[in-house]
Amino acid sequence: MAHVVLNDLVKTYGAFKAVNNVSLTINDGEFVALVGPSGCGKTTTLNLVAGLTSVSSGEIVIGDRVVNDLDPKDRDIAMVFQNYALYPQKSVYKNLAFPLQMRKLPSDEIDKKVREAARVLDMTQLLERKPRELSGGQQQRVALGRALVRDPAVFLMDEPLSNLDAKLRVQMRSEIKRFHQDLKATIIYVTHDQLEAVTMADRMAVMSGGYLQQYDTPAQVFAHPVNMFVASFIGSPAMSLVPVEASTEEGAPVLIGAEGWRLQLSPHNAQKVAKAKTKKVVLGARHSTIKLHKSAVPGSIPARAYTVEPTGDITFVQAFLSGAIVNVSVPPTVAVAPDEQIWLEFDQDRMHLFDGETEMALQAS
Amino acid sequence: MTAMTDTVARRPSSRRRQIDGWRWSGRIFLVFMLLYTALPMVWMLITSIKSGFAAMQFPPQWWPDQPTLASYEKLLDPQNSVGQDFLHFFWNSLFVSTTTTILSVIVAVPAAYAFSRFTFPGRNFLFFAVLLRNMFPAVIFLVPLFILMRAIGLVNTHGSLVLTYLTFGLPLAIWLLKGFYDNIPVQLEQAARIDGATRFQAFVLIVMPLSTPGIIATAIYSFIGAWNEYIYAYTFLSKNEQLTLPVGIQRFFSENTTDFPGLMAASFMMSVPVVVLFLLLQRYFVRALTEGAVKH
Numbered sequence: 001m002a003h004v005v006l007n008d009l010v011k012t013y014g015a016f017k018a019v020n021n022v023s024l025t026i027n028d029g030e031f032v033a034l035v036g037p038s039g040c041g042k043t044t045t046l047n048l049v050a051g052l053t054s055v056s057s058g059e060i061v062i063g064d065r066v067v068n069d070l071d072p073k074d075r076d077i078a079m080v081f082q083n084y085a086l087y088p089q090k091s092v093y094k095n096l097a098f099p100l101q102m103r104k105l106p107s108d109e110i111d112k113k114v115r116e117a118a119r120v121l122d123m124t125q126l127l128e129r130k131p132r133e134l135s136g137g138q139q140q141r142v143a144l145g146r147a148l149v150r151d152p153a154v155f156l157m158d159e160p161l162s163n164l165d166a167k168l169r170v171q172m173r174s175e176i177k178r179f180h181q182d183l184k185a186t187i188i189y190v191t192h193d194q195l196e197a198v199t200m201a202d203r204m205a206v207m208s209g210g211y212l213q214q215y216d217t218p219a220q221v222f223a224h225p226v227n228m229f230v231a232s233f234i235g236s237p238a239m240s241l242v243p244v245e246a247s248t249e250e251g252a253p254v255l256i257g258a259e260g261w262r263l264q265l266s267p268h269n270a271q272k273v274a275k276a277k278t279k280k281v282v283l284g285a286r287h288s289t290i291k292l293h294k295s296a297v298p299g300s301i302p303a304r305a306y307t308v309e310p311t312g313d314i315t316f317v318q319a320f321l322s323g324a325i326v327n328v329s330v331p332p333t334v335a336v337a338p339d340e341q342i343w344l345e346f347d348q349d350r351m352h353l354f355d356g357e358t359e360m361a362l363q364a365s
Numbered sequence: 366m367t368a369m370t371d372t373v374a375r376r377p378s379s380r381r382r383q384i385d386g387w388r389w390s391g392r393i394f395l396v397f398m399l400l401y402t403a404l405p406m407v408w409m410l411i412t413s414i415k416s417g418f419a420a421m422q423f424p425p426q427w428w429p430d431q432p433t434l435a436s437y438e439k440l441l442d443p444q445n446s447v448g449q450d451f452l453h454f455f456w457n458s459l460f461v462s463t464t465t466t467i468l469s470v471i472v473a474v475p476a477a478y479a480f481s482r483f484t485f486p487g488r489n490f491l492f493f494a495v496l497l498r499n500m501f502p503a504v505i506f507l508v509p510l511f512i513l514m515r516a517i518g519l520v521n522t523h524g525s526l527v528l529t530y531l532t533f534g535l536p537l538a539i540w541l542l543k544g545f546y547d548n549i550p551v552q553l554e555q556a557a558r559i560d561g562a563t564r565f566q567a568f569v570l571i572v573m574p575l576s577t578p579g580i581i582a583t584a585i586y587s588f589i590g591a592w593n594e595y596i597y598a599y600t601f602l603s604k605n606e607q608l609t610l611p612v613g614i615q616r617f618f619s620e621n622t623t624d625f626p627g628l629m630a631a632s633f634m635m636s637v638p639v640v641v642l643f644l645l646l647q648r649y650f651v652r653a654l655t656e657g658a659v660k661h
Binding site (some may be wrong): 050051052072073075077078079081082083085087088089097099102103146150182 | 531552553555556557558559561563566575
């Protein structure tokens with residue numbers, strides 16, 4: 001196993017910059033997820049690490065070697081593809097043996113390793129089948145087996161679960177996590193599904209528009225998103241973002257909504273707003289940090305329920321506030337009707353405030 | 366009410382009758398087409414086992430009174446001049462067609478792969494330029510190509526034919542194979558390269574075996590094209606010992622009196638390699654032509 005360092009990595013296609021000065025350090029044995037919407041540069045970044053795409057500028061280090069100019073085969077990596085990329089004309093056994101044959105291992109050793117991998121992944125009885133005779137989950141497992149049979153320095157995974165149905169995806173998610181724990185493998189995992197990233201990764205790199213937005217543990221990214229993009233991308237349902245205006249009334253800073261309501265701020269939040277360079281502020285709150293009241297309480301804001309979505313153990317209420325939709329979760333015992341007048345109370349300690357112009361999180365100090 | 370039940374009850378049967386009508390006219394049409402293509406060949410075969418006299422009779426003998434393999438014996442006998450010439454022509458055709466086929470595959474496979482996988486300046490222009498030759502009737506190029514061949518000293522050589530047939534066969538071969546390579550996910554090669562193969566190994570070990578049906582179809586197409594070609598062979602070659610079968614047969618049997626059984630026997634033997642090749646490999650051929658028609 002080995003660590004991976006990306007130094008100021010850039011990939012351009014003509015005038016288009018697919019990857020913009022991305023710098024990342026992935027520690028030995030760490031599971032890092034590259035996450036972002038399609039076209040954010042995450043797959044390109046992975047292909048750069050794999051050597052399938054050439055680097056425009058910057059540096060890639062695997063272990064202690066700069067691998068920029070090495071062929072994929074010389075980088076000591078293994079990759080699992082979204083469509084698995086199993087060799088269709090080869091049996092499962094030969095698929096697993098291929099990377100070993102290419103490295104000219106003696107055939108008795110190949111046989112031993114292939115059978116060991118098959119045993120670990122519980123597919124000994126499938127060895128003679130062709131890929132097309134396997135289910136999606138089994139193909140997935142063969143792809144994983146072909147990666148681990150060689151014991152590479154780094155595993156690269158490009159959306160390995162997105163072709164599976166929802167149930168199997170959850171199951172394979174825990175299998176891959178288990179696989180990482182058992183092998184202490186260094187894994188770079190690309191996904192557009194923030195839930196996969198949050199549940200599996202030690203650290204996640206959120207990307208957008210070719211830029212690295214934030215690189216931290218899932219808990220940190222969830223609790224302290226650096227900007228509005230990360231805030232809205234991580235977490236489901238997405239964080240509600242309400243545009244408001246910062247002002248001062250009777251010496252105290254307040255937020256004023258489009259409907260004219262006022263929200264008093266805690267000293268900590270007031271400090272953040274005071275440091276802002278603009279009056280345009282965006283208030284962010286996750287559904288679980290907003291309380292719904294049926295009558296006005298001090299510090300609450302009036303709103304009107306728009307839709308109500310019961311999911312069983314939790315009911316989501318959407319309300320319009322200052323031109324934005326706010327998501328609130330309530331216990332299923334609370335009955336809310338569409339168009340009903342409600343009052344929302346924000347948890348000041350878990351509230352997020354963003355600069356309305358730069359979209360960056362406001363800092364208290 | 367009665368009228369309604371009536372129509373409801375009658376509809377299925379009337380619809381079935383309609384389908385049957387179409388089905389039967391379709392069958393009749395297909396039988397007609399089958400006869401249209403097969404009967405001349407049957408007649409060729411029957412004539413080839415007649416004597417010269419029986420072949421000229423009218424009304425014709427539908428089945429020869431005295432079937433004979435004399436024409437075949439004559440053609441395949443290296444002792445007499447007819448047999449010598451025929452075997453010579455056969456060998457010439459085989460040589461020209463095989464060489465064309467091998468070269469065509471050698472050129473078309475990497476060319477199609479490059480068109481499919483790489484981006485390079487002028488890619489689209491080149492790709493359509495490849496088709497330019499096929500937009501004109503072959504005869505148009507007869508005289509220019511003859512002048513060209515004379516200039517480079519290839520008239521009266523089999524090389525002139527191989528070169529010409531390549532220019533005819535390659536465009537379709539490249540297009541056909543490119544479709545094949547487009548359908549092979551690029552991730553397979555990427556996986557192979559990560560698994561330890563060079564780009565070339567990934568191509569030879571993973572991509573080539575997957576495109577075998579396409580390569581076989583391409584080969585059959587080139588072979589048949591070269592095997593049957595007449596007008597260029599007729600123009601470029603004048604020495605008797607170099608002639609290919611289509612020209613050879615035609616010249617050979619019209620020199621004195623037309624020996625119809627001999628001509629038919631020669632024609633039959635000429636069609637044998639193509640038919641055998643096609644029967645052996647037809648499943649690849651069909652697969653190649655329908656590849657990509659439906660998503661797997």
